[in-house]
Amino acid sequence: xxxxxxxxxxxxxxxxxxxxxxxxxxxxxxxxxxxxxxxxxxxxxxxxxxxxxxxxxxxxxxxxxxxxxxxxxxxxxxxxxxxxxxxxxxxxxxxxxxxxxxxxxxxxxxxxxxxxxxxxxxxxxxxxxxxxxxxxxxxxxxxxxxxxxxxxxxxxxxxxxxxxxxxxxxxxxxxxxxxxxxxxxxxxxxxxxxxxxxxxxxxxxxxxxxxxxxxxxxxxxxxxxxxxxxxxxxxxxxxxxxxxxxxxxxxxxxxxxxxxxxxxxxxxxxxxxxx
Amino acid sequence: xxxxxxxxxxxxxxxxxxxxxxxxxxxxxxxxxxxxxxxxxxxxxxxxxxxxxxxxxxxxxxxxxxxxxxxxxxxxxxxxxxxxxxxxxxxxxxxxxxxxxxxxxxxxxxxxxxxxxxxxxxxxxxxxxxxxxxxxxxxxxxxxxxxxxxxxxxxxxxxxxxxxxxxxxxxxxxxxxxxxxxxxxxxxxxxxxxxxxxxxxxxxxxxxxxxxxxxxxxxxxxxxxxxxxxxxxxxxxxxxxxxxxxxxxxxxxxxxxxxxxx
Numbered sequence: 001x002x003x004x005x006x007x008x009x010x011x012x013x014x015x016x017x018x019x020x021x022x023x024x025x026x027x028x029x030x031x032x033x034x035x036x037x038x039x040x041x042x043x044x045x046x047x048x049x050x051x052x053x054x055x056x057x058x059x060x061x062x063x064x065x066x067x068x069x070x071x072x073x074x075x076x077x078x079x080x081x082x083x084x085x086x087x088x089x090x091x092x093x094x095x096x097x098x099x100x101x102x103x104x105x106x107x108x109x110x111x112x113x114x115x116x117x118x119x120x121x122x123x124x125x126x127x128x129x130x131x132x133x134x135x136x137x138x139x140x141x142x143x144x145x146x147x148x149x150x151x152x153x154x155x156x157x158x159x160x161x162x163x164x165x166x167x168x169x170x171x172x173x174x175x176x177x178x179x180x181x182x183x184x185x186x187x188x189x190x191x192x193x194x195x196x197x198x199x200x201x202x203x204x205x206x207x208x209x210x211x212x213x214x215x216x217x218x219x220x221x222x223x224x225x226x227x228x229x230x231x232x233x234x235x236x237x238x239x240x241x242x243x244x245x246x247x248x249x250x251x252x253x254x255x256x257x258x259x260x261x262x263x264x265x266x267x268x269x270x271x272x273x274x275x
Numbered sequence: 276x277x278x279x280x281x282x283x284x285x286x287x288x289x290x291x292x293x294x295x296x297x298x299x300x301x302x303x304x305x306x307x308x309x310x311x312x313x314x315x316x317x318x319x320x321x322x323x324x325x326x327x328x329x330x331x332x333x334x335x336x337x338x339x340x341x342x343x344x345x346x347x348x349x350x351x352x353x354x355x356x357x358x359x360x361x362x363x364x365x366x367x368x369x370x371x372x373x374x375x376x377x378x379x380x381x382x383x384x385x386x387x388x389x390x391x392x393x394x395x396x397x398x399x400x401x402x403x404x405x406x407x408x409x410x411x412x413x414x415x416x417x418x419x420x421x422x423x424x425x426x427x428x429x430x431x432x433x434x435x436x437x438x439x440x441x442x443x444x445x446x447x448x449x450x451x452x453x454x455x456x457x458x459x460x461x462x463x464x465x466x467x468x469x470x471x472x473x474x475x476x477x478x479x480x481x482x483x484x485x486x487x488x489x490x491x492x493x494x495x496x497x498x499x500x501x502x503x504x505x506x507x508x509x510x511x512x513x514x515x516x517x518x519x520x521x522x523x524x525x526x527x528x529x530x531x532x533x534x535x536x537x
Contacts, residue, residue, distance in 0.1 A: 065404075065407075065408050066407075067404050067407065067408070087412075091410045091412065092410070094407070094408055094409070094410040095410045097408050097409075097410070099405065099408040099409075101401050101404070101405060102401075103400060103401055105400060105401035105402050105404065105405035106402075106405075107397075107402055107405075108400070108402075118409070118411070119409045119410075119411065122409070122411045122416065123409070123410060123411065167409075177408075
């Protein structure tokens with residue numbers, strides 16, 4: 001059985017788990033994707049789930065969102081088991097979610113404005129003027145002013161991601177899930193997305209779960225990094241400890257993806273000061 | 276031999292799974308329809324799409340169906356010297372059978388295929404997942420307006436089809452073949468009964484539910500299609516299967532209803 005952050009890292013002992021996967025197993029046909037996965041997401045923290053392509057990172061995310069159910073095991077979100085929650089309970093739990101999908105999943109027949117306004121219109125009984133103010137504020141935060149009447153197909157990939165992020169945070173969710181947020185973007189656009197993520201999280205204080213293989217860049221933003229390999233979460237550790245882990249899967253992952261150990265910003269500063 | 280049984284069993288289980296899924300889909304739609312809040316604007320927009328935008332094709336088809344019925348009917352009835360019955364023949368054929376069935380088939384071709392494609396593409400591009408994650412009920416938001424609009428529009432379109440069909444029959448029968456105008460209209464008055472109109476209403480109402488149910492469910496469960504619902508080809512394949520399935524179901528259901536109501 002794999003370990004959880006609370007078991008592995010003394011720093012997490014005082015933290016509360018907001019999402020918890022207990023002995024989760026999932027197979028598609030004869031292909032076992034998740035094999036007794038145990039994993040916790042700590043409140044207010046940023047957790048990265050990484051791993052090679054095809055290991056089931058998005059499947060884990062879909063379990064947390066209640067879009068896919070495990071063959072066995074439990075998925076607890078705010079202490080509630082998603083597998084046992086009825087439609088209404090699930091809907092209630094999801095009112096705390098914001099999601100940025102890999103393909104953004106914007107409503108392609110709606111304008112940018114309507115896309116961001118949709119959750120407000122459907123979930124809140126707000127007058128249209130108030131909705132306009134909130135949408136304008138979020139679009140400005142994403143540097144998307146002036147795109148209100150454009151359709152998603154008229155925007156670049158980076159802009160679409162920003163609209164997706166604006167929609168994900170428009171209701172100030174407690175937890176935001178990011179599925180490969182920088183896939184298909186060049187280095188500059190990826191940096192923009194990370195910066196926006198960093199700023200919005202600092203402003204709204206949400207818990208973030210990021211599925212990404214954009215290492216080591218993504219380490220700078222994370223509190224914990226979890227590696228999914230062979231159907232299991234091999235370990236979930238702060239980025240510095242993750243890079244120095246003795247776990248053979250993590251060692252091999254770090255070696256193949258980064259070549260050598262990556263220094264966090266703090267370590268870089270310390271090193272610079274020592275020199 | 277064993278493989279054949281295995282395949283048969285597999286096919287049976289898949290069909291059972293599909294039927295169960297379709298049943299739960301309809302049940303969830305009905306529950307969502309009854310549950311507040313009730314939003315009128317999306318229903319109007321769907322009435323415009325399913326009803327108003329089908330108006331031309333329905334009028335056109337209705338007119339020519341009535342015309343060809345009168346043409347064929349005239350030559351047949353003349354053999355028996357009963358051309359005076361042309362009006363009642365055209366009206367009864369349209370009210371009992373052709374009106375509801377042909378309207379349903381035209382709506383499947385025009386709006387049903389579009390409903391399946393729209394929902395299927397939304398499923399493929401994770402837009403339905405996005406709705407669920409935003410705690411927006413996709414049944415209430417996407418499907419219910421289509422159901423309500425279908426239930427309102429399709430019986431009205433059937434009525435328009437029948438009226439234009441009768442007018443088409445009048446054009447051919449009375450104006451082209453000089454059938455007595457009084458006989459044409461009086462034949463309808465005397466032979467069409469309330470039971471015939473009731474049958475037409477019941478058929479068009481149940482057809483409307485069947486059309487939206489099958490086409491919307493096929494799109495909604497596109498990702499569960501055994502033949503693979505992915506990509507543009509998957510959408511087109513599912514759309515074709517939705518059109519075929521709903522058309523065949525309409526014809527079978529029409530026979531069953533006729534047998535019960537006659």
